Amino acid sequence: MRNLPLGSFRASRAIRTIGVIDGPNMSQLGKRNAKKYGTIGRDDFNAQLREWADGLGAELVLLVSNHDGEILEFIHANADVVDGWIVNPAGWQIYAEPVRHALEMTGKPNAETHFANTVTHFAHAQPHVRVESGLTGTALSLTMGLRQYSYLTSLIGLLNVIDAQQEPASA
């Protein structure tokens, strides 16, 4: 892995804390369909996320979980710890209402993020059904299809939005 000079993608030097949540089956990165998810394994991806965060001046609290109750409790427990969230609800995007409520309660912006382009994914899997993520309606953003780089894109954007909210430019 290279140490990328990511600092120039962010003007503020303030350290922010970002909660990253990866839902069901995201523990299996590296063993999933390589056309959608690439080949990066879970441990390498965790290291990559931390390296990106470090380069951008962020600390991560990371949860990879196959259990919806655990995800809810993680959000509740970290509501006052984080400045924002990156959330990949994975298969739970279809019935994500409890997660959406929990995120909304925190009042912190959340960036929905997927490895795959889920629009193509659903169109291929179930061409007769239009399935949209239940999180998107109240998410700050939706980034998908760039594999692991969706998270880098979300992280850069989210940090800049948080910076602008917390340090508004003086008139």
Ligand SMILES: O=C1C[C@@](O)(C(=O)O)C[C@@H](O)[C@@H]1O
């Ligand atoms: O499990 C996943 C992973 C996913 O959220 C992604 O990151 O690409 C896309 C979802 O459609 C799928 O159910």
